Amino acid sequence: MSRGQILDEDISASSQWSDSTAAKYGRLDCEEGDGAWCPEIAGEPENINEFLQIDLRSLHFITLVGTQGRHAGGIGNEFAQTYKIKYSRDGSRWISWRNRQGKEVIEANRNAYDIVLKDLEPPIIARFIRFMPVIDHSMNVCMRVELYGCEWLDGLVSYNSPVGQQMTLNGQYIYLNDSVYDGAMSNSMTEGLGQLTDGMCGLDDFTHSHVYNVWPGYDYVGWTNESFSNGYVEIMFEFDRTRNFTTMKVHCNNMFSRRVKTFQKVVCYFRSESDWEATPISFSPVMDDVNPSARFVTVSLYNHMASAIKCQYYFSDIWMMFSEITFQSGDDPTHKVDDSNTRILIGCLVAIIFILVAIIVIILWRQVWQKMLEKVSRRMLDDELTASLSIQSETFTYNNNSPSSVPSEQETSSTYERIFPLGPDYQEPSRLVRKLPEFSQTSEDTASTNTSSKSPPVSVQEGVPHYAEADIVNLQGVTGGNTYAVPALTMDLLSGKDVAVEEFPRKLLTFKEKLGEGQFGEVSSQIKNNSLHL
Template sequence: MLLYLLLVLQTKANAQIDPAHCRYPLGMEDGRIKDTDISASSQWYETTGPQFARLNREEGDGAWCPAGPLEPADVQYLQLDLRQLTFVTVVGTQGRYARSSGNEFARMYRLDYSRDGRVWISWTNRLGKKGNDNAYTSVIKDLHPPVIARYLRIIPVTAICTTVCMRVELYGCPWTDGLIAYSTPEGQILSSPGHPIATLNDSTYDGVLERRRLSGGLGQLTDGVTGQDDFLQTHQYNVWPGYDYVGWSNDSLGPGYVEVEFVFDRMRNFTSMKVHSNNMFSRGVKIFSSVSCWFKPRLIADWEAEPVEFHTVLDDRNPSARYVTVPLGWRTAKGLRCRFFFADVWMMFSEISFRSVNSAIPTQSPPVITSSHPTEDSSMRTTLDTGIIYGASTDDNSTSILIGCLVTIILLLVVIIFLILWCQYVCKVLEKAPRRILKEEQTVRLSSSSDTIVLQSPPVPPRVSQMDPHYERVFLLDPQYQGPAVPRNNLPELSQSAEASGGYAEPDVTQCTPHQCFQSSVPHYAETDIVSLQGVTGSNMYAVPAVTVDSLTRKDISVGEFPRHRLHFREKLGEGQFGEVHLCEAEGLLEFLGENTPLPEWDGRPVLVAVKQLRPDATNNARNDFLKEIKIMSRLKDPNIIRLLCVCVSSDPLCMVTEYMENGDLNMFLSQREMESTLTHANNIPSVSMSDLLHMSAQISSGMRYLASLNFVHRDLATRNCLLDRRLTIKIADFGMSRNLYSSDYYRIQGRAVLPIRWMAWESILLGKFTTASDVWAFGVTLWEIFTLCKEQPYSLLTDEQVIENSGEFFRSQGRQIFLSAPPPCPPSLFELMMRCWSRDISNRPSFNCLYQALRPPR
């Protein structure tokens, strides 16, 4: 299992897009490519038009056939519009069989492609052109190199005058980077005594070469193939040394940097750039020492004056090639110009990719902003390679001894497996006694292949447990259930430690005792008395008592109807079961809100808002939940809770407009930073201080204290759901579940719901109970995220099934539960506070009021 996890992580870290796995049919055969998107230069009959050129389909007269016999000099084509930029890796072709009535096919074909529909490029096939040998067998042709395009033309080629017909299918995946061209200096040749000559040119570039500069195209920097540690080694056969890299010499270029310009399909909000660079310093090759990037919103505009600068901490110990992640500070642009400064004689890149708000890749590895230590993928690769080397060692002269050793090892393994199975059987028998305390036997079967939880229980009504006073009943896991909320009103305030450590006040949790944080009695809301707000994304942001919703009327909604035409779409933040979340620019919003605006001073810049939009085809239940959410959100007025600014409900689709913070979510913000130190100051590395982290933690506890005072249960508290502005003001939101970037943080249960199990309390996972106390548990995990700077997912070494099993170990009180370890910069008192948040007994968990008193700065 560990080896499997390492292989998966290594695959994720190797490239932003993997041609070996990007081989999905794009829709000719199944009809996703519409007839209106298929055209041709000509057709023989109506029944042999381009709409019949679908692989393995026998419609019309069986295929597309151009008009008349095809001459060798004729150019007839079948054109496909994919409606978006696509990474095409495979082309499948087939002739016309037409239920034995036809026998026409193309023995060869050419491929032209275009990204904008105006400039067409002929694809160059190094391994020869091949088509079909008969009318019914399909031929699958890999494209080396792959093609990034929206439009493609299949052009049949013949050596004699003959009739040809074709059916086709394309394979690939969406090109989410949006990059349509880059311009670089021409790659150079590295020649040194005793080593092969390395030709480091961009051999697959499909633009133009003028005055030793490439422009207007894409090539090896976007083909999905990362170079190896030794730049002379290649992934391709029959190519020259250095083929996988594009490289430049500092001695030849002169200014000390390489300037690369990037053009995108539309304006994008960039978070980071990833550059795969060689670091074979023994040959004078190093990753770049720094980079400066300029932006412009339109191609005809001037470059903005203020660049984003990033300094790399150079590594002279590990020669492995690695990705270097460059934060781009959420700058908005359609074009970028980056200058990469040399750290040695040579600089070599094999891949450059970008991450923007709407182009997140679930398979991307956590960003790394320095290279002071060996990268994760290179260290894992070294571990795997070492294992292979040792495992491959054999002694040809000791064959008989080796066979005897193998037989002995196999027998020992059989004995060990038998003992393990026997121990598991005995443990299961012993576990039945304490589990019968619940008066109903439950068995949990975890299936890693289907990612489901199956709970089986006899059809006996649940009984009240007399031995556990904290829970009234046990029931099957139901993601739609919310348990009783624990009030936190009229709680005593706790004193704050006046001691300072390292320039910040260390939290004092010595007085944060259970009897001070909880009342003796806990009111219980019946299951039917809880309203679960489904929300536009299909998530549940707040679970509230029904009386809170039923008592609301139209006059309780304190926000106005905003003109829909003033919302200008920027990009999609996410989508869910019932709707979408868009990032928009609200024209005239400050004037609309007037003097009571909750927005800070915006210095004349456009006001960015998040617009949650209900789909027109949503169910009536979803529509009612959406209106209930508007009513509830209009009541929430706290500095650390996302505010509902206005609505658009006079016509469909229904929309609610909320605040959006310019620094995005806290997870992305912290993952791009390091702890403040002398090194970060010297190298101008984005950093945060311990006081910043405590300030963020206190704000989150303050916002949750406000929700708890209203008996609201959030159910999805995490750094991904905390937004922050440039003043580091935190506001709690609920967008995380709708964003593909964080899809791996959620676990789907039998197709019914997705749950953030790594942040959930054990009673929420096993019993389906969601209370303010379970929010406290999630707050403890959120604190852990903050003080690890979001570099790691909670329980990252456990699978989702093992996380659920881990909560079961705690539930059975056998002392085998795995806890999160203390983050390195975390003060001991703060980690003690986290551990109290993860207490098995609800009464031992601190309240949010207690947490706020412990975390807030001293007065």
């Protein structure tokens, strides 16, 4: 309960005082909600049957329980002083727990915060457990509970057998009945479990017991052959489902000096569906007339598949006494476990995988399609640029013979038609380099001076060095156009002339300021020492 192994939906109650005191808050040592489960008490105490119910989902062997009141950080003071326990293996037939002396009421808490543990003797084999506080008018009741035990691996839900009998030994009565059997009892015991499954093996001397303050013979269930004309005792065992049985172990008393021995032979029949198998198995243990100690007799069941077993134990002396019977079994390999949740989980995983695969395919398809579009766009751009540049190079002329030969601003500002968007990828600049137009070489002209009229445009002389003036050239790039003042020396370089540039000694320069830096180094302004000669 406190560890959360039992889910909230497996905890229920007959009533609740409020939503904050619901059944799910009845976990030991838990302070959630208002700190505990509190029932809504109405009516007379003797007619009240409030309970907190726990569904363990399968049969469990419960040996210890714990209870606690509602402390709620010091503001609560409700607890149960006594309570009862009811249990069920099928959810329909409820059984009141009693200790080995037959007492039902269990002493519980004396304050709201201490944990009180109670050993269950005999232990409970059940799936459903109910805690039922004993209520009076003196105080309100709240509970937090815990269960301690393990899963019941035997799978045995009931055994049917003749009732145990009474022996007289040296004037003393030895009661060999099943005192904790929780089924119906008359001439036989049906639909219940008892001392043969309580986990306690009897002593060598059957007149003594592990349990304090009980009658002689308490640990054993025994029969005399005088009551069975056929010479055997028949016990039928019912299980929760069809199982694959390997062995059966029977703890027997062998105090042969008191005419008590282990069984001489056992014959077992198996039922898997509705009919008993026609062929039983038989086993005869080795009889021991030397060692009087009690012992387990192991019977091989040869992996028989069954949901019920009926065994006939034959007498080898006057008395036969059993204290414990256990079965070892595995699951039926043909048994289909309810895997609906597993199927749902697998279906969800498959759907998620398909969605992820579809997303990946769409992404890859878009990338491939985008690359194809880029290739087509580049090819179209190359074709248009080639055609445009060819036309411009053919119509671009440079004539210095007349003023009309000077190209207009519109002609020198021609651009690259259109730039197609190429997506996020970077366009290689090398693919868009414009070829500079070739200039026609003309003879040198001489300008004449006329004071009575305006001077005509001055023609450009070839080979004349420029110092204070620069040709204005409109350079068009991929990202737009810019107008730069290009020195004549640069124009000579661009026009293809061979110009020898003399290297100036750096030791004659004095650093003035840094202009910037780029991919090919640093650009700075420097002054020549002494005087400036050009």
